Amino acid sequence: xxxxxxxxxxIANVSVCTVSRVINNTYPEKVxxxxxxxxxxxxxxxxxxxxxxxxxxxxxxxxxxxLIVRDIMSSFYPEIIEGxxxxxxxxxxxxxxxxxxxNPKEEAKYLRLLREKRVDGIILTPVINEQANIKxxxxxxxxxxxxxxxxxxxxxxxGLYVVVDHKLGGYMATKHLIELGHKRIGYLGKENDxxxxxxxxxxxxxxxxxxxxxxxxxxxxxxxxxxxxYYSMKRFLKTKNNRPxxxxxxxxxxxxxxxxxxxxxxxxxxxxxxIVGFDDLGISSLMExxxxxxxxxxxxxxxxxxxxxxxxxxxxxxxxxxxxxxxVIRKSSGDRRAF
Amino acid sequence: xxxxxxxxxxIANVSVCTVSRVINNTYPEKVxxxxxxxxxxxxxxxxxxxxxxxxxxxxxxxxxxxLIVRDIMSSFYPEIIEGxxxxxxxxxxxxxxxxxxxNPKEEAKYLRLLREKRVDGIILTPVINEQANIKxxxxxxxxxxxxxxxxxxxxxxxGLYVVVDHKLGGYMATKHLIELGHKRIGYLGKENDxxxxxxxxxxxxxxxxxxxxxxxxxxxxxxxxxxxxYYSMKRFLKTKNNRPxxxxxxxxxxxxxxxxxxxxxxxxxxxxxxIVGFDDLGISSLMExxxxxxxxxxxxxxxxxxxxxxxxxxxxxxxxxxxxxxxVIRKSSGDRRAF
DNA sequence: CCAGTTAGTATAAACGGTTAACTAAATTAT
DNA sequence: ATAATTTAGTTAACCGTTTATACTAACTGG
Numbered sequence: 001x002x003x004x005x006x007x008x009x010x011i012a013n014v015s016v017c018t019v020s021r022v023i024n025n026t027y028p029e030k031v032x033x034x035x036x037x038x039x040x041x042x043x044x045x046x047x048x049x050x051x052x053x054x055x056x057x058x059x060x061x062x063x064x065x066x067l068i069v070r071d072i073m074s075s076f077y078p079e080i081i082e083g084x085x086x087x088x089x090x091x092x093x094x095x096x097x098x099x100x101x102x103n104p105k106e107e108a109k110y111l112r113l114l115r116e117k118r119v120d121g122i123i124l125t126p127v128i129n130e131q132a133n134i135k136x137x138x139x140x141x142x143x144x145x146x147x148x149x150x151x152x153x154x155x156x157x158x159g160l161y162v163v164v165d166h167k168l169g170g171y172m173a174t175k176h177l178i179e180l181g182h183k184r185i186g187y188l189g190k191e192n193d194x195x196x197x198x199x200x201x202x203x204x205x206x207x208x209x210x211x212x213x214x215x216x217x218x219x220x221x222x223x224x225x226x227x228x229x230y231y232s233m234k235r236f237l238k239t240k241n242n243r244p245x246x247x248x249x250x251x252x253x254x255x256x257x258x259x260x261x262x263x264x265x266x267x268x269x270x271x272x273x274x275i276v277g278f279d280d281l282g283i284s285s286l287m288e289x290x291x292x293x294x295x296x297x298x299x300x301x302x303x304x305x306x307x308x309x310x311x312x313x314x315x316x317x318x319x320x321x322x323x324x325x326x327x328v329i330r331k332s333s334g335d336r337r338a339f
Numbered sequence: 340x341x342x343x344x345x346x347x348x349x350i351a352n353v354s355v356c357t358v359s360r361v362i363n364n365t366y367p368e369k370v371x372x373x374x375x376x377x378x379x380x381x382x383x384x385x386x387x388x389x390x391x392x393x394x395x396x397x398x399x400x401x402x403x404x405x406l407i408v409r410d411i412m413s414s415f416y417p418e419i420i421e422g423x424x425x426x427x428x429x430x431x432x433x434x435x436x437x438x439x440x441x442n443p444k445e446e447a448k449y450l451r452l453l454r455e456k457r458v459d460g461i462i463l464t465p466v467i468n469e470q471a472n473i474k475x476x477x478x479x480x481x482x483x484x485x486x487x488x489x490x491x492x493x494x495x496x497x498g499l500y501v502v503v504d505h506k507l508g509g510y511m512a513t514k515h516l517i518e519l520g521h522k523r524i525g526y527l528g529k530e531n532d533x534x535x536x537x538x539x540x541x542x543x544x545x546x547x548x549x550x551x552x553x554x555x556x557x558x559x560x561x562x563x564x565x566x567x568x569y570y571s572m573k574r575f576l577k578t579k580n581n582r583p584x585x586x587x588x589x590x591x592x593x594x595x596x597x598x599x600x601x602x603x604x605x606x607x608x609x610x611x612x613x614i615v616g617f618d619d620l621g622i623s624s625l626m627e628x629x630x631x632x633x634x635x636x637x638x639x640x641x642x643x644x645x646x647x648x649x650x651x652x653x654x655x656x657x658x659x660x661x662x663x664x665x666x667v668i669r670k671s672s673g674d675r676r677a678f
Numbered sequence: 679c680c681a682g683t684t685a686g687t688a689t690a691a692a693c694g695g696t697t698a699a700c701t702a703a704a705t706t707a708t
Numbered sequence: 709a710t711a712a713t714t715t716a717g718t719t720a721a722c723c724g725t726t727t728a729t730a731c732t733a734a735c736t737g738g
Contacts, residue, residue, distance in 0.1 A: 054724035078411040097436040393694035
């Protein structure tokens with residue numbers, strides 16, 4: 001269908017080898033100027049585009065990177081993906097997008113698929129709390145397809161990763177509230193998955209450092225969604241009368257749900273209950289009461305992941321990185337500096 | 340690096356052709372059960388994965404689809420992409436993700452790249468108001484790489500498309516406000532690009548049908564971002580004293596920005612100013628005052644685009660589709676049904 | 679004037695699959 | 709017993725590149 005190197009060669013009256021040399025500028029001294037110009041002209045006239053897939057076969061390099069994320073609808077991943085894409089583009093890699101929806105079966109399917117597509121490397125947010133696919137990771141290793149975990153990593157499989165320090169983030173959020181004078185600080189979130197566990201650890205550490213006794217009553221179980229935050233908070237406010245003056249929510253979405261619940265109970269944020277989230281989603285700065293939150297350097301995470309992956313592809317050394325989160329002060333925590 | 344068909348053949352003591360037949364189950368009658376089982380076993384033992392890129396070269400099919408969107412950070416595209424991905428997966432196509440950031444140069448670059456990668460088809464949200472790349476579209480046509488426009492289309496290039504009826508949407512939004520009793524309805528948005536023009540047309544048509552005189556003073560120029568909406572509205576409220584009782588905003592982000600401006604002027608939504616947006620972004624239902632909006636069937640748009648593209652790839656007939664938008668009533672327009 | 683360089687180009691074997699055409703052995707029909 | 713057919717498999721060309729090697733003039737130096 002498309003024009004091939006052979007046709008170019010025939011029309012320019014040279015061999016395919018010469019054409020290839022012109023295209024890639026290999027051994028430039030081996031092609032005379034006249035020939036080069038003639039070939040170039042034919043290529044242009046015919047609108048020739050080399051087939052990267054044929055080249056890939058010959059060079060064992062596809063310039064394709066696999067990207068497996070949980071989903072793309074949550075506002076968390078797009079920023080990471082943007083970082084990845086921008087950086088990958090610089091090195092002429094394209095991205096194959098795969099979303100797992102948190103389903104390890106899908107993850108497995110895509111891992112196999114990407115192997116078949118002979119991608120040069122894979123960036124992956126693993127389905128958390130699942131070691132089901134460790135075997136597949138090993139197979140990738142055998143095939144020498146580098147892999148880097150992003151956002152989360154599995155301690156069961158040692159490999160490259162780029163993550164944020166969740167514990168430190170939880171610590172920073174809680175410390176911020178403590179320094180604003182709060183003593184009764186609730187934790188709204190999970191404690192039984194890798195991420196929740198770490199963030200809760202930071203929360204407890206901050207309490208400990210400031211000599212505030214940990215109070216189990218102030219742990220409000222909640223998942224990561226808006227609904228989780230909303231209903232958990234609502235139920236809590238309706239049943240307990242001894243409410244906290246501040247909340248550290250496991251993530252921004254949860255925080256937003258909680259804020260809606262708080263408002264519906266006739267309470268005000270931050271006056272009655274201050275609140276801090278985690279992630280710093282784009283919208284978190286745009287709501288009526290902008291959310292104080294622990295920002296994950298999402299864009300940078302993506303960028304760094306690509307850098308590391310490419311290093312690995314080029315057989316250079318690379319190591320895992322833990323990035324520092326950042327406290328972003330807005331109105332929801334009631335800090336005067338935000339007004 | 341990875342195991343090849345040749346190694347399988349050697350170990351199973353058959354020819355590569357036989358192995359290929361086992362893999363693809365072509366001419367199943369030409370491989371005896373014993374041989375098939377033996378080959379299958381060797382494949383499994385060695386963890387063999389066929390190279391789709393080698394296969395692609397032989398079959399002239401990569402099972403790759405190019406996806407070029409404006410960006411991935413705005414909440415608009417992810418839902419479309421999800422529709423695309425889910426549907427593509429059903430047919431074993433993978434997606435190469437490309438974002439243009441509205442830059443025609445980037446679009447051109449990616450169009451070329453995707454051609455080089457020999458994708459089987461391309462889905463594209465074209466950079467609007469730009470015909471710079473028409474030539475590239477023509478080249479794709481020549482190479483028989485099918486293309487479908489999604490969300491917007493360029494009338495300069497006739498080809499497949501899946502879009503929403505923007506004019507109808509504008510009409511529905513305005514009609515909704517009129518039926519709630521509003522007479523002074525503002526339009527907040529652009530009128531000089533394809534999309535804005537259509538939405539504004541619908542707005543005017545509704546006014547006309549209900550015998551409300553069009554008032555130029557109620558057109559508030561604004562772009563598509565939160566900031567655009569915020570500053571345009573703020574400026575308008577500060578300078579004009581004859582304010583509208585309702586606003587039809589060109590998109591949800593603009594509407595959110597406007598709402599913030601309205602609140603900061605001490606006015607209430609929907610009591611003082613009712614507001615209707617366009618798009619129905621995920622967050623629009625989660626804010627303190629949920630937004631009434633014209634929903635674009637984003638997920639479906641993605642799905643349909645893939646369906647059409649695959650039809651075209653398989654040389655079946657396919658035509659452009661205009662989907663109907665849907666009015667989603669929430670609190671911001673002040674309709675009692677939403678309370 | 680001829681061997682040795684060198685510049686410029688061609689040849690052909692990969693890369694990892696698919697597939698049309700062919701073949702040998704076993705089975706069936708005559 | 710022989711021819712025809714079926715079954716199970718092989719061979720080899722091809723897809724569009726890259727690249728090591730080979731080749732051929734023209735040029736250089738002795």
